[in-house]
Amino acid sequence: MSREVSVGEVASLLRDRGPALVLTGAGLSTESGIPDYRGPDGQRRVTPMSHQEFCATSAARQRYWARSFIGWQRFSVAEPNAGHRAVAELQRVGAIGTVITQNVDGLHQDAGTRDVIELHGSLADVECLTCGERTDRDLVQAFMDDANPGFASLALGLVGDGSRVSSQIRPDGDIVLADDAVQTFVPPRCLVCGDDTLKPDVVFFGGSVPKPRVEQCFALTEAAPVLVVLGSSLKVMSGYRFVRRAAAHGIPVVVVTLGPTRGDAETTHRIDAPLGVTLTALARELAARLG
Numbered sequence: 353m354s355r356e357v358s359v360g361e362v363a364s365l366l367r368d369r370g371p372a373l374v375l376t377g378a379g380l381s382t383e384s385g386i387p388d389y390r391g392p393d394g395q396r397r398v399t400p401m402s403h404q405e406f407c408a409t410s411a412a413r414q415r416y417w418a419r420s421f422i423g424w425q426r427f428s429v430a431e432p433n434a435g436h437r438a439v440a441e442l443q444r445v446g447a448i449g450t451v452i453t454q455n456v457d458g459l460h461q462d463a464g465t466r467d468v469i470e471l472h473g474s475l476a477d478v479e480c481l482t483c484g485e486r487t488d489r490d491l492v493q494a495f496m497d498d499a500n501p502g503f504a505s506l507a508l509g510l511v512g513d514g515s516r517v518s519s520q521i522r523p524d525g526d527i528v529l530a531d532d533a534v535q536t537f538v539p540p541r542c543l544v545c546g547d548d549t550l551k552p553d554v555v556f557f558g559g560s561v562p563k564p565r566v567e568q569c570f571a572l573t574e575a576a577p578v579l580v581v582l583g584s585s586l587k588v589m590s591g592y593r594f595v596r597r598a599a600a601h602g603i604p605v606v607v608v609t610l611g612p613t614r615g616d617a618e619t620t621h622r623i624d625a626p627l628g629v630t631l632t633a634l635a636r637e638l639a640a641r642l643g
């Protein structure tokens with residue numbers, strides 16, 4: 353059962369048991385200006401586009417890309433925060449090993465963390481659902497920029513009444529955009545087959561993580577001396593299943609996140625606190641003990 357502990361106690365556990373497996377969620381990136389789908393109360397605040405919806409119609413993909421075109425301009429300039437930097441430092445001193453992240457923002461890598469498994473993929477990569485062609489998001493963004501002159505200004509409300517766009521950016525890079533603006537948007541097409549079936553290489557809600565990736569994460573979990581969960585309420589089975597697997601193998605589970613989680617039954621060490629300051633303190637303690 354979950355027990356609230358001090359930073360010092362977690363530091364001792366990681367020092368004694370050594371390099372922990374880490375699982376990170378949206379809560380770690382909120383301090384970089386990328387909001388969580390769920391608030392601290394664990395309730396979902398926005399409903400994202402589902403995998404089924406995206407695949408079903410050209411209109412849905414047009415809506416996704418129009419919103420994502422705008423969202424990417426902010427998403428792509430987000431920078432790692434103190435929590436990401438602390439994770440990189442914890443890895444550098446040997447307190448943690450592989451980092452499995454549910455985030456698609458690439459901020460762990462930007463902070464210098466190596467050995468990162470992007471469980472839900474990366475927004476920086478785009479794939480064609482028809483022919484399998486893969487391309488960089490930056491190239492797709494450049495195409496959309498050329499094909500939609502003035503759209504960014506329109507959408508951002510720099511012209512017109514300013515009420516066309518919400519400033520709310522979502523964890524998948526999406527934003528809220530009015531239908532009439534969306535309908536004027538020219539969506540990207542695959543340069544190889546010409547279809548309008550380009551999809552960011554991320555797992556949408558209702559989609560599934562590729563099986564080999566899941567198996568790799570289960571194997572890492574079973575071999576881990578400790579599992580540390582950072583910034584996740586564990587509401588999504590995609591991450592929660594590794595916590596359950598760890599508990600089933602008697603592996604200690606540390607959870608550092610703000611607000612309630614659904615993993616209380618499996619959690620052995622719990623810190624309910626903001627990530628940035630807490631992880632900075634943890635990294636400092638471990639650097640002093642191990643560095």
Ligand SMILES: [Zn+2]
Nearest residue numbers: 480483542545
């Ligand atoms: Zn194609």
